[in-house]
Amino acid sequence: MAEKYKNLINGKWVEPTGGKYIENRNPANWDDVIGLYPASTVEDVDTAVAAAKAAFEKWRLVPAPKRGDVLKIVGDKMLTRKDEIAFEMTREMGKVFAETKGDTQEGIDTAYYAASEGRRLFGLNAPSELPNKMNLSFRVPIGVGGFITPWNFPMAIPTWKLFPALICGNTAVFKPAELTPKTAHTLVEIIDEAMHEVLGRDYIPGVINLVHGKGSIIGERISNHPDIDLISFTGSTAVGKRINEVAGASLKRVSLELGGKNAQIVMDDANQELALEAVLWGAFGTTGQRCTATSRLILHEKIYDEFLEKLIARAGKLKLGYGNDKGVDVGPCVSESQRKTVDEYVQIGKNEDKAKLVLGGEFASDGTLKGGWFYKPTIFADVKPEMRIAKEEIFGPVLAVIKTNSLEDAVNILNNTKYGLSSSIFTNNVNDAFRAVRDIRAGITYVNGATIGAEAHMPFGGVKETGNGHREGGWTVYDFYTEWKAVYIDYSGKLQRAQIDNY
Numbered sequence: 026m027a028e029k030y031k032n033l034i035n036g037k038w039v040e041p042t043g044g045k046y047i048e049n050r051n052p053a054n055w056d057d058v059i060g061l062y063p064a065s066t067v068e069d070v071d072t073a074v075a076a077a078k079a080a081f082e083k084w085r086l087v088p089a090p091k092r093g094d095v096l097k098i099v100g101d102k103m104l105t106r107k108d109e110i111a112f113e114m115t116r117e118m119g120k121v122f123a124e125t126k127g128d129t130q131e132g133i134d135t136a137y138y139a140a141s142e143g144r145r146l147f148g149l150n151a152p153s154e155l156p157n158k159m160n161l162s163f164r165v166p167i168g169v170g171g172f173i174t175p176w177n178f179p180m181a182i183p184t185w186k187l188f189p190a191l192i193c194g195n196t197a198v199f200k201p202a203e204l205t206p207k208t209a210h211t212l213v214e215i216i217d218e219a220m221h222e223v224l225g226r227d228y229i230p231g232v233i234n235l236v237h238g239k240g241s242i243i244g245e246r247i248s249n250h251p252d253i254d255l256i257s258f259t260g261s262t263a264v265g266k267r268i269n270e271v272a273g274a275s276l277k278r279v280s281l282e283l284g285g286k287n288a289q290i291v292m293d294d295a296n297q298e299l300a301l302e303a304v305l306w307g308a309f310g311t312t313g314q315r316c317t318a319t320s321r322l323i324l325h326e327k328i329y330d331e332f333l334e335k336l337i338a339r340a341g342k343l344k345l346g347y348g349n350d351k352g353v354d355v356g357p358c359v360s361e362s363q364r365k366t367v368d369e370y371v372q373i374g375k376n377e378d379k380a381k382l383v384l385g386g387e388f389a390s391d392g393t394l395k396g397g398w399f400y401k402p403t404i405f406a407d408v409k410p411e412m413r414i415a416k417e418e419i420f421g422p423v424l425a426v427i428k429t430n431s432l433e434d435a436v437n438i439l440n441n442t443k444y445g446l447s448s449s450i451f452t453n454n455v456n457d458a459f460r461a462v463r464d465i466r467a468g469i470t471y472v473n474g475a476t477i478g479a480e481a482h483m484p485f486g487g488v489k490e491t492g493n494g495h496r497e498g499g500w501t502v503y504d505f506y507t508e509w510k511a512v513y514i515d516y517s518g519k520l521q522r523a524q525i526d527n528y
C-alpha cells in the first residue's frame with residue numbers, strides 16, 4: 026500500500042476532510058506508485074485561508090531580515106537534499122536527473138536571493154515641495170496569497186512565488202499540480218522545519234499552508250475566496266484566463282505566467298554547431314514540456330538543407346528512457362493525456378498542407394519504454410507560419426522548422442503567434458543581433474543561446490497572451506508581493522497645504 030501524504034494547515038499535517046486521495050505515479054513506468062496525495066475539499070481551503078489570515082497579523086511584524094534567516098535555512102536544507110529531491114522529481118514527472126537537479130538549484134538560488142532581500146526591500150524617498158516636511162515611501166506586505174503551480178518545474182516555480190511572497194511578509198496557501206505533489210510536499214516540509222528552527226517558541230502556525238487537490242476544486246476556491254488578497258499562477262493560458270475572470274470579481278492582485286510558442290532563428294552566418302546544440306536542448310530537453318521550449322526553428326534558406334540534415338541525424342540519436350538512468354537524454358511525456366495531446370498535434374501537422382514529417386511522429390514503446398508515456402522526438406520540415414503547428418503551443422517533443430530569407434522575415438515569423446515568452450537568434454552579425462533584440466516581441470531574448478536557461482535573479486515572463494504584465498524572478502517580483510505606502514512627515518508645526526500654500 027502506497028504511503029498516504031497529508032496537507033499542512035495551520036502548522037499541522039492533517040488528512041483531507043472527506044478522506045479521498047489521488048495517486049501519484051511515475052510517467053516512465055506507470056506501475057510505480059509514488060504515493061497517495063489528498064484530494065482536498067473546499068472546506069480544507071477555507072481552513073487554510075483562515076489560518077493564513079490569522080498568521081499574517083504576526084508574520085508581517087517579524088522583521089524582514091529575520092524572515093530572511095528562515096529562507097537562508099530553507100536554501101541550506103534544499104542544498105543538502107538536492108540529489109534526493111531531484112531523484113524523486115524525475116520519478117514523479119519524468120525529466121532527466123540533470124534537469125531536475127537544475128530545477129532544484131533554481132529553487133536554492135531563489136531562496137538565497139530572497140533571504141538577502143530581507144536586508145534590502147528598499148524604499149524610495151523624494152523631496153517634499155514644502156519646507157520642514159519629509160516624504161518617504163516603503164513596501165508593505167499585502168496579505169494572504171494563493172499559489173497555483175504546474176508540474177513541469179515542480180520546485181523552481183513554487184519557489185519563485187513562495188519565497189518572495191514570504192520575505193515580503195505575506196502568508197501562503199499553496200496548491201501544487203496534481204501530477205507533482207511529492208516535490209511540493211518536500212518543499213513545504215523544508216519551509217516548515219526552517220520556520221520552527223529559526224522562530225523556536227515564536228513559531229507562527231499558518232504562515233505556509235499546503236492544500237493538495239484538483240484545480241477545478243481547490244484552484245477555483247482559491248480564485249474566488251474573499252480572504253485571498255493575491256494570486257500567483259503559472260500554467261496554461263486557458264486556466265489563467267479563468268482565474269483572472271474569477272479573481273477579478275473581488276479585485277485580487279493576479280500574476281499570470283502562461284503559455285509560449287518560442288522560436289529560435291538561425292541566420293546564414295551563425296555558428297551552426299552551436300545553433301544545433303541549442304535547438305536540440307531547447308526543443309527536446311524536458312521532452313519539450315517547458316513554457317520556454319523551442320517549438321519553432323526559423324532557418325535561413327542558405328543553410329536550410331544542410332542544417333536540417335544534421336538536425337535530423339542528431340535528434341534521431343537522442344536516447345529515451347527513465348530520467349534517473351544514466352545516459353538518458355529525453356524522458357517521457359508527463360501523462361497519458363499529455364502524450365495524447367502531442368499525438369493529436371502531430372496528426373494535425375501531418376494533415377496540414379505541405380508540412381513534411383521528417384522524424385518521429387509516433388509513440389516510443391520498444392522494450393523498457395513500454396510502461397511509460399514516451400513519444401519519439403519529432404520534426405516537421407517546410408512548415409508555413411500560418412499552420413496550427415507553427416502557432417499553437419504543443420508542449421511536447423515536436424519541432425516545426427520554417428524557412429526564411431531575411432532577418433526581417435524571420436522576426437515577423439517569430440512574432441506571428443499570440444504568445445511572447447522566450448526567443449533566440451543565432452548570428453555573428455552584430456547589427457542583426459541588435460535589430461532582433463529590438464524587434465522581437467517577447468519577454469526574453471537570447472543571442473547565441475537556446476530559448477531556455479533563465480537565471481533566478483533576472484526578470485522572467487512574457488508579453489501578449491503569455492501573461493498579464495508581471496514578472497517573476499530577480500528584483501521585479503518584489504513589486505508584485507508588496508504595496509507601496511507613501512508617508513508624509515510634517516515637522517513645521519503648522520498646517521501646510523500642498524499645491525496651495527507655495528503657489
Ligand code: NAP
Nearest residue numbers: 174175176202203239240244245260261264282283284316
Ligand atoms: P494547467 O492545466 O493550466 O494547470 C496549472 C495549475 O492550475 C494546476 O495546478 C492545475 O491543477 C490548476 N488548475 C486547473 N484548473 C484550474 C481552475 N479552474 N482554477 C484554478 N486552477 C486550476 O497547466 P499545466 O498543464 O499544469 O502546465 C502546462 C502549462 O503551463 C503550459 O501552457 C505552459 O506553457 C505553462 N507554463 C508557463 C510557464 C511560464 O512561466 N510562463 C512556466 C511553466 C509552464 P491540476 O493539477 O489539478 O490540473
Ligand code: MG
Nearest residue numbers: 049050117204
Ligand atoms: Mg506523477
